[in-house]
Amino acid sequence: DRKLAEIALHEAREGYMRLFMLNPLPMWVCCRDALSILEVNNAAVGIYGYSREAFLRMKVTDLDPGTDGSGMVDGGMDLFLCGGHRHRRANGDWFDVELWSESVDYQGHTAILVIGEDITPKKRLEAVLARKLELAEQLKHIAATVPGAIYAFRLHPDGSYSLPFIDGKELEILAVATDQFSEDGAALMRYVDDSDVEVLMQSIHSSARTMSLWHEQFRIRHPVHGIRWLEGNAIPQAQDDGSVLWHGYLSDVTRRVEDTQRLEQSHEEIRTLAAHMEVIREEERSRIARELHDELGQTLTAVRMNLAQIAYLVAGQDGVLRGRLDELEQIVAEAMVSVRRISQELHPRVLDSLGLDGAIQWECNEFQKRMGIRCECLVDAGERTFHDRVKIHLFRACQEALTNVARHAAATSVQVSLSVIEKEVVLVVRDNGIGIQSGNAPVNSLGLTGMKERAAHIGGTLSIKSVPTIRGTQVELRAPLEQVLRYTS
Structure with missing residues (x-):
């Protein structure tokens, strides 16, 4: 029986030793009095970087040079070998470690089994969480002071949507409790004006497809103040579950x-x-x-x-x-x-006798005679049935452009064209003068302002720009043909 007991004890010791050596956490056995390391497992060798032989020549205090273990009294050793510590690896790097210790019998002597865990990732995570909490507090402070609403909007893969977060300012905008939107965003859409719902949802889906900034103005039916205008801006982020999450800001822009x-x-x-x-x-x-x-x-x-x-x-x-x-x-x-x-x-009676094309051709000829500046005229408006005042606006715009050439351009030649291009009536006056960048062209003169007004009267626009290729200025009036033909007053 004694022999069997010794065999069983030997097998148990070998089993414990295997568990000790193969444990994924670093472990070592140290002398309770001298703090010298008596045994160390493979995980400790791998994590600390010391060889097994080097470990067995060390004391526990060599791993934590800042503490020498002196002055320990009853219970002090347990405190010294427990809790959070800063240990040094063989390469000199420091890392955070959590220690647990237990008294054990080792080869007939009382020793201490120490188990360590590298908690550097945990510390980093705690720092990240602390920073997030700090940012969350800052966000709450910002949300409490800005005149609008900071929110998160989620579009789920099935097309449903929700608002996981809305700060308290939203209450002032909608005058309703916002917790009802956290799971069902459709409740929010019930406050959106019917004529804006489709456009609003199209803009949201477009932002989700392109992952581009969402920006939209829309109306809501305020329970107290009636129709109010809101403006939203948000940045989308694709989520792992296939949803899209926007973080953004809503403000009341009614005024x-x-x-x-x-x-x-x-x-x-x-x-x-x-x-x-x-x-x-x-x-x-x-x-x-x-x-x-x-x-x-x-x-x-x-x-x-x-x-x-x-x-x-x-x-x-x-x-x-x-x-x-x-x-x-x-x-x-x-x-x-x-x-x-x-x-x-x-x-311009020539408009009545010659029509618009002929009148502009006549004006170009007269300009060339009066000013001695070569004037090339290319007109082909198709002799369409423009309203008389449309003809006057186009003719006067051409006159004013030629007058500006004579006064300011110092040009030797000018080209005038009137045509219909891609369903637009286009009048262009281009010279080879000094250009507008010289500062001599009166971009804000009454004459040019008048031309812009004439363009606006027939539903068009006027642009003035330099022409680098010929060192001159180009005045261009464009108006939609359909709108010009519908002109009545």
């Missing part, structure tokens, strides 16, 4: 939207008034031009005819009188030319 709408309405009223004033000006110009042509023109014609009769009657008489009559006839002739020119400038 800003209403101010913008009032400003746009004011601008529209100003544009309408300007258009009305332009109509009045054109009508007044037309009336004055007609009176100049019909009344003053006829009067000058009568004067010229009478002068011709007088000249006939005094033919062969006093040479001085004849000379004076010739001078008067020349003055009247020049006055008639001036009347025709002023009448034409006040109201």
Whole structure:
């Protein structure tokens, strides 16, 4: 029986030794009094980097040089070999370790079994969690002070959505309890104005597809204040479960939207008034031009005819009188030319007689004669049935552009084109002058402002830019053909 007991004891010791050596946690046995290491397992050798022989020449205090273990009293050793410590590896690196110890019998002597665990990853995780808690507190503070709502919105793979997080400011925006949205985001959509729901959801799905910033303005039906405008901005992040999570910010922009709408309405009223004033000006110009042509023109014609009769009657008489009559006839002739020119400038009658294409061609020819600047004209608007005022706006814009070339461009040639390109009416005036970058072109002049207004009257836009290839300036008016053809006032 004794022999069997000894065999069983031997096998048990070998089993315990195998468990000791193969344990994944670093373990060692040390002398309770001298703190010298008596045995060490494979995990300790691997983690600390010391060989087994080096370990067996060391004391526990060699692993933790900051503590020498002196002055220990009853229970002190247990404290020394338990809890959190900083140990040093063979390569000099320090790491955090958690120790547990237990008194054991080792080869007939009382010793201490020490088990260690590298808690460096745990410490790092704790630091990360602490930082996250700190950031969470900061976020709460920010959320409590900003005039809006910080939120998280999740779009699930099945198409449903929820709001995992909404700060308290959302209560002020919706005047409802927000915990109902944490699982069912559809409850939030019930507050969105019906006409905005589809656009809002399309923008969300578009952001999810492209992983791009989400930005949208939409209306909600506030239980107390009625229709309110919200503006949302959020950044999407793809999640492992196939959902998309946005973190963003909602703000009430009702006042800003209403101010913008009032400003746009004011601008529209100003544009309408300007258009009305332009109509009045054109009508007044037309009336004055007609009176100049019909009344003053006829009067000058009568004067010229009478002068011709007088000249006939005094033919062969006093040479001085004849000379004076010739001078008067020349003055009247020049006055008639001036009347025709002023009448034409006040109201382009050539539009009535030649049409828009012909009138612009005529204006280019007159510009070349007056200014001595070569003017190439390419017009092909197709002689469409444009409203008379559309013709006037396009013709006047061309006139003003040519006037600017003469005044500011220092050009030697200019090209004018009027055509229909891809369902747009396009008027282009391009010169080879000094360009707008020199600072000599009056980009904000009344003339250019007037051209922009004329473009706006027919639903178009005006752009002014330098043309690097020819060292000049290009003025371009573009208006949708369909809108131009529908022009009524």
